[in-house]
Amino acid sequence: MNLTLINNKFNEKFGATGEMFTSPGRINLIGEHTDYNGGFVFPGAIDKGMVAEIKLNGTDKVRAYSVDLNDYAEFGLNEEDAPSQSWARYIFGVCREIQKRGGKIAGFDTAFSGDVPLGAGMSSSAALESTFANALNELFSLGIDRFELARIGQSTEHNYCGVKCGIMDQFASVFGKAGHLMRLDCRSMEFEYFPFDPEQHGYKLVLLDSVVKHELVGSPYNDRRASCERVAAVLGREFLRGATMEDLEAVREKISEEDYKRARYVIGEEQRVLDVCEALKRDDYETVGKRMYETHWGMSRDYEVSCEELDFLATVAEECGVAGSRIMGGGFGGCTINLVRTELYDNFIATAKAKFAAKYGHEPKVYSVVISDGARRL
Ligand code: GLA
Numbered sequence: 001m002n003l004t005l006i007n008n009k010f011n012e013k014f015g016a017t018g019e020m021f022t023s024p025g026r027i028n029l030i031g032e033h034t035d036y037n038g039g040f041v042f043p044g045a046i047d048k049g050m051v052a053e054i055k056l057n058g059t060d061k062v063r064a065y066s067v068d069l070n071d072y073a074e075f076g077l078n079e080e081d082a083p084s085q086s087w088a089r090y091i092f093g094v095c096r097e098i099q100k101r102g103g104k105i106a107g108f109d110t111a112f113s114g115d116v117p118l119g120a121g122m123s124s125s126a127a128l129e130s131t132f133a134n135a136l137n138e139l140f141s142l143g144i145d146r147f148e149l150a151r152i153g154q155s156t157e158h159n160y161c162g163v164k165c166g167i168m169d170q171f172a173s174v175f176g177k178a179g180h181l182m183r184l185d186c187r188s189m190e191f192e193y194f195p196f197d198p199e200q201h202g203y204k205l206v207l208l209d210s211v212v213k214h215e216l217v218g219s220p221y222n223d224r225r226a227s228c229e230r231v232a233a234v235l236g237r238e239f240l241r242g243a244t245m246e247d248l249e250a251v252r253e254k255i256s257e258e259d260y261k262r263a264r265y266v267i268g269e270e271q272r273v274l275d276v277c278e279a280l281k282r283d284d285y286e287t288v289g290k291r292m293y294e295t296h297w298g299m300s301r302d303y304e305v306s307c308e309e310l311d312f313l314a315t316v317a318e319e320c321g322v323a324g325s326r327i328m329g330g331g332f333g334g335c336t337i338n339l340v341r342t343e344l345y346d347n348f349i350a351t352a353k354a355k356f357a358a359k360y361g362h363e364p365k366v367y368s369v370v371i372s373d374g375a376r377r378l
Contacts, residue, residue, distance in 0.1 A: 001051050001115050003378070009067050010053040010111040018055030018109065019139070020378035023130035025049055025116035025123045026172035027207070027337060027369055028328055029181055029196075029288070030295055031273040033303060035166025037228050037266050038187035038239030040273040043168055044196060045176020047370040050127040051378070052112035054135050059107040064091055067113035077105065082160070090125060093156030094132040101152070103142045117365070119213040121329025125161070126169035129153030134174065134375035147189060149375070150174045164222045165330075176374030183277055187241055194280060196371055203285050203323065204340050208352055209365035210309040212333035221330050224303065227262040231255055240266045265302035269295060289324025289339045296326030296336075305331025309360060316355050320348040335367070 003020065010018055024045040031041035057063065064073050066087050073088035075081045077095050091110070098105055112131070116124035133149040136142065144152070153170035157163045171184055177193055184191040198205050232240050234251050240263055248263050255263075272291040279287035296314045300306035310327045313336045317325030324339040340348050353363040 001049075001113065003051060006051055006053050006067055006111055006113050009065060010055075010109070013065050013072075013111060014055065014057075014063070014109040016055055016109070018053040019135075020051060020053050021131050021135035021138075021376070022051045022378055023049050023127045023134060023173045023375040024176055024372055025127045026169055026176070027122065027205070027371075028168065028172075029337070030276045030291060030326075031168075031269060032295060032299060032327075032329070032331075033224060033228075033266060033305070034241075034269050034273065035168040035184075035186045036164070036225050037232075038241035039266070039270045040183055040185055041166075041168040041171075042181055042183050042194075042273055042276065043172035044181040044371040045172050045374050046116075046122065047372040048114075048116045048122065048367075049173075050112060050114040050116065050124070050131045052110050052131050052135060054108050054110045054139065056139060057107045057109045061107040062091065062095065063107075063109045064088055065111040067111055077107070086161070087128075089160045090128045090156060091132050093160030094129055094136065094152055096160065097152040097155045098133070098136055098142065098144070100155075101144070101148065103136070103140065103144065105136055105140050105142075108136075108139070117209060117367070119334065120207075120209045121327075121331075121334030122207075123169035123173065123329070125157065126153055126173045129156050130170055130173035130375045135377075138377060146174050147171075162222075163219075164225050172374070174375045176372060178373050179371055181371065183273070187239060194277065196280070198285065198339065199342070201283050201285055202342050204342055204345050205369045206338050206340060206345070206349070207328070207335040207367040207369060208313050208338060209335045209367065210307070210313060210333060210356075211362065211365060212307055212309050219332060220305070221332075224262060224305065227259045228266055231259050231263040241270060243267055261302040261304075265298040268298055285339060286323055289322070292324030292326040292337070292339060293318065299327050299331060303331070307333055309356075310334070310336055312359065313352060313356065313364060316352050317348065320344060320351050322348055
């Protein structure tokens, strides 16, 4: 990330120097659309994120400059002051959610920039929210604990950005630890760090970005969540978490075929996360990979959040002998995450690029993954 560029822009706009904060995007090895069902997720923070320079300005206004969009917004801190630009609403939302929790904040100047590819399913928005939640917590000595910082980001999505997301992305962005994935139980909020070093075992983790843009705002994402909640209600449970396939079969006549398929995917996914964690403890990466494919096809056929391009990439991976491949994140475009034996890596990347370009007219983008630390001051 180009910190000098941010420093220069901040100085140019505000004639001063501020303090630097950063938060990462995330990957998720497995456990997709399980977070808002009270289930398990298994993400890790990555070496791509958001960086913001911030300085208190002694007013009650926020003056924010997006270096990447070359766009400027100025807004107050009251509910009626919401800015019109969608990027600025993430910052505004974080300010509002902090205040709703009793945090006393005031105006600040900021310039920020990120290197998380937008719309690729790596949670650029959570990176932005966590950067500001963490920074304001420190700058105003608010003493908010780290789980609450993650919830502030999540509530920002719910209340200011229109996405009824779970907690995974913000959790990963705040709690990330270099070299570790985190298994979070989204019902109890207990979590455990798992050392994760596939290279040591002869595998590489790589993301292939279809460059099909996904847009979760006002999207079928909220519909998926609603389906799960309807089925949970019929089952008399708070969450789908903990329901079995037998439970689901028993109510099949009472729910729509579509809701049935959505719930079938989620219940299967719960078990897959646990299987993957067990397999990792035995360094059994082939089993990890098998579960990833199952997730992919579950997300494609039952949850219906994949798209033709991502199904194509997963199929090419399978043909190349890749251990595991699946759509990552909320869906509707974005990346596949691939677990590849080192000796197959070069051939897989070359084949995927060539086949994808032949069919869709452009190559997928390739991102290698480094599991990194969470929200922090630089
Ligand atoms: C998005 C949401 C997360 C989670 C994933 C799917 O990234 O923000 O809360 O639901 O989709 O696993």
